Amino acid sequence: MLELALKGDKKYYGLVTILAAIVGVGTGFYLWQLQFGLGITGMSRDVTWGFYIAQFTFLVGVAASAVMLVLPYYLHDYKAFGKITILGEFLAVSSVTMCILFIFVDLGQPMRVLNVILYPTPNSMLFWDMIVLNGYLFLNIVIGWKVLEAERYGVPPPKWAKLLIYISIPWAVSIHTVTAFLYCGLPGRGFWLTAILAPRFLSSAFAAGPSLLILLCLLLRKVTNFDAGTKPIQTLSKIVTYAIIINVFFFLCEVFVAAYSQIPEHTAHLTYLFFGLHGHGALVPWMWTSMGLMLTAILLLLIPAARQNETILAVACLFVFAGTWIDKGMGMIAGGFVPNPMHHVNEYIPTLPEVLISIGVWAAGFLVLTLLFKIAIGVKQEAAGA
Amino acid sequence: MERSRRSFLKIAGLTALGVCAKPVADVWAASAEHGASPQGRFVVGDKALTAKHWAMVIDTRQFESAEDLEPIIEVCHKVHNVPNLTVERHEIKWIWEEEFEHAFPMKENRYLNERVKDLPFLVLCNHCENPPCVRACPTKATFKRASDGVVLMDFHRCIGCRFCMAACPYGARSFNFRDPRPFIAEVTTEFPTRMKGVVEKCNFCAERLAVGKMPACVEVSNGALAFGDLDDPASDVRQLLKENFTIRRKQSLGTEPSVYYIV
Structure with a gap:
């Protein structure tokens, strides 16, 4: 089926070229980082994880959200998702690819990465994260490929693929749970030390992922002749609505616990993020923007007439995606490190090379996504034409 | 085909x-x-200082100002080839000074004894009995030595993921954000220099204990720092703990620091 990714019009090749060029720029800056060290980033002794790990965390969510299609389609036989489940699985593949790349570019000694396998350490959550992420990547590649191949040849997918599909459902939950466990089990980091972190991660994931998928479906309808149909998009929009409401609700639960208990180690981080602390407040406008975007999106999504209007729906999805991205992709990680365990406030601001490397990784992910979607749509067009 | x-x-x-x-x-x-490396095995030297659980007691009453702490910090950074980086973001430190409210957050009072209020406190890796950094490390590059409880780093195994730095509730760890070697004024050959991209921290002078020397900071402290076996009732540190009221940093977290402070 790979040959389908090679046959395309000028627009397709143009997109592939642009994405590849961005990957090239990012790679160039990464080589600089490889040569100099992580000192070219904004990270410091106090904020030791920054933009890379934040993107990783956000994208694990996007990857996990494929389960929002797989589960209704395969467990509940919800046929409307039949056309787009493959898109969700391929979105998961490209997201996990980005996750692994973001971890990789964040390592101080990337050439030693295999030490994680050579000296397996089950008490480290990073060890388990490696297992669940790679496992999820493998599952989605195999499942996506086999199901698509079966569709191409007009035969039912093999039985063992079905088994893998069932395994992939709890596995999707596990990737974001383990990712939350990276943070929420650390003593002395009050912002993350909350049992609700994994549920929070999952709720924002199930809002961000499906909203990106809605946007991608609308885009595909515009630029290709692939139409996902109204029904699956409307069902997805309801999933996004529930998930974003639950996400904001979970966040407010956190705010209540911190604000009512008034334990400084818990309030300090939220104060820093939303009001600034000791004169430092680089993230304050971002966090309020994030809240504004998520609340506006809830309002738009709750009104059925607005949700059913695909232009308004697109805006709402954009708001959900941007809002959760700021919340998780910027606030969640830096917010946990500021103030530091000694209650010093040293802020983190990503540097230009750091942002460019990140954009390079995003472009790599979207390149993978473009190729996979091209294949998937090619197969569907063949099947429709035949 | x-x-x-x-x-x-x-x-x-x-x-x-x-x-x-x-x-x-x-x-x-x-x-x-085998549990051990196939290349060989470790032998404890004849002169090595040994203990079941190395611990430190810092008698802060013997310090008056930052000047008193300077030689202690300096000697540590000198013998361990700790670079002097000018960009604050990239700073590396094994032992340094903090005000009481930062060394002991949640223990500060609005009205504090005047001596304590202005006194700089020495802070370093606590060599916890239950170290969160060791739990977090995905490669066992940081580990608690079973024989004496010292928390050590293998600079050659560390992949630079900095999970240990997120896990440490004491901010005791530093990361080499760039090649540190050009920033070492005078290289000490008894201890390795590091390369970029690895984490480092205080090692309770494991390399000195191995040849029968006390930690460098203890040696130059004029008796303000005591070092000994916490499991030995006759040791200096146990005597000090018996005779003085001591506190430790963030005891509520259950990490069981091995560094005690007499205030």
Whole structure:
């Protein structure tokens, strides 16, 4: 089926070229980082994880959200998702690819990465994260490929693929749970030390992922002749609505616990993020923007007439995606490190090379996504034409 | 054509997997069987200072100002080739000074004893009995030595993921954000220099204990820092703990620091 990714019009090749060029720029800056060290980033002794790990965390969510299609389609036989489940699985593949790349570019000694396998350490959550992420990547590649191949040849997918599909459902939950466990089990980091972190991660994931998928479906309808149909998009929009409401609700639960208990180690981080602390407040406008975007999106999504209007729906999805991205992709990680365990406030601001490397990784992910979607749509067009 | 290319790729993939899996399986088997490196074994030197649980007691009453702490910090950074980086973001420190409210957050009072209020406190790795950094490390590059409880780093195994830095509730760890070697004024040959991209921290002078010397900071402290075996009732540190009221940093977290402060 790979040959389908090679046959395309000028627009397709143009997109592939642009994405590849961005990957090239990012790679160039990464080589600089490889040569100099992580000192070219904004990270410091106090904020030791920054933009890379934040993107990783956000994208694990996007990857996990494929389960929002797989589960209704395969467990509940919800046929409307039949056309787009493959898109969700391929979105998961490209997201996990980005996750692994973001971890990789964040390592101080990337050439030693295999030490994680050579000296397996089950008490480290990073060890388990490696297992669940790679496992999820493998599952989605195999499942996506086999199901698509079966569709191409007009035969039912093999039985063992079905088994893998069932395994992939709890596995999707596990990737974001383990990712939350990276943070929420650390003593002395009050912002993350909350049992609700994994549920929070999952709720924002199930809002961000499906909203990106809605946007991608609308885009595909515009630029290709692939139409996902109204029904699956409307069902997805309801999933996004529930998930974003639950996400904001979970966040407010956190705010209540911190604000009512008034334990400084818990309030300090939220104060820093939303009001600034000791004169430092680089993230304050971002966090309020994030809240504004998520609340506006809830309002738009709750009104059925607005949700059913695909232009308004697109805006709402954009708001959900941007809002959760700021919340998780910027606030969640830096917010946990500021103030530091000694209650010093040293802020983190990503540097230009750091942002460019990140954009390079995003472009790599979207390149993978473009190729996979091209294949998937090619197969569907063949099947429709035949 | 399609069929043969496909089966060729399958066989090639399986072969590659087999070739990769063999050495990994070997390493796992070796570590399960012997638990030690196949190259050799460690022998404790004749002169080595040994203990069941090394601990430190810092008598802050013997300090008056930052000047008193300077030689202690300086000697540590000198013998361990700690670079002097000017950009604050990239700073590396093994032992440094903090005000009381930062060394002991949640213990500060609005109205504090005047001496304590202005006194700089020495802070360093606490060599916790239950170290969160060791729990977090995905490669065992940081580990608690079973023989004496010292928390150590293998600079050659560290992949630079900085999970240990997120896990440490004392901010005791530093990361080499760039090549540190150009920033070492005078290299001490008794201790390795580090490369970029690895984490480092205080090692309770494990390299000095091994040759019968007390930690460098203890040696130059004029008795303000005591170092000894916490499990030995007759040791200096146990005597000090018996006679003085001491506090430790963030005891509520259950990490069980091995550094005690007499205030």
